[in-house]
Amino acid sequence: MSRRVGIIVGCCLLAVGGLVAVSGVALLVAFGSADGLYTGPHPLTSSSRALVSSTAEIENAATSDMAFGQTRIDIQVTPRGAHGVFVGIGPTADVDRYLAGTSVEVVTDFEVTPFRLTTQPRPGSASVSAPGSQDFWVARAEAASGTAALSWTVRDGDYRFVFMNADGTPAVNADARFGVIVPGARTLGVTVLLVGLVLVAGGVIALVFGLRAPVPPARGSAAGGTQQPTTQPTITGR
DSSP states (O other): OOHHHHHHHHHHHHHHHHHHHHHHHHHHHHHTTTTEEEEEEEEEEESSSEEEEOOEEEOOHHHHHHHHOOOEEEEEEEESSSSOEEEEEEEHHHHHHHTTTSOEEEEEEEETTTTEEEEEEEOOOOOOOOGGGOSOOSEEEEESSSOEEEEEEOOSEEEEEEEEOTTOOSOEEEEEEEEEEOTTHHHHHHHHHHHHHHHHHHHHHHHHHHHHSOOOOOTTEETTEEOOOOOOOOOOOO
């Protein structure tokens, strides 16, 4: 390995390996020993009848299950008022049909640190029946008091997350805690960390060999010394 190639390869491996190792550490810190990423509790408030997520378009869930295990969404909601609380996940078309004509707030964006929801109000005057009376939910939980806990194994499809008062009245007011559980997250984090450390070690080895490689002789140099330029005689005539 030449000096220049060794130094370039070593630096590249060190840079890539460092980024990969940091990613592995971030996965381990984020998901922890329980393979879950949790937030909250956070306040959920809305003057409308429902706080609704944008459509979540989920694809290739089965492929992800094969690689990392069944991904799960956990939501815990505790009401602040006397109307109880309901949390449900349903197909987008069914949720839109159920809430048609009533006032809702659609979550268009959110931030975790600090927690903040960006919503778009959709006015309406129609009333709705209690959400618990609907049969289209793929996962649901409600509580008159205490905490409503929902756990859903992610599947392909288009879904909305819905938060409401248990009786369907307006003015949602609750505290919520969210969690994403990926059974293989810790294993993935350890694997990524190990790959990063291997790349870093390879970079160190390549860099050492590159730095210890002999410096090539400068152009024009010979074994016995520097070749002197030859001066040609100048002939002048009359």
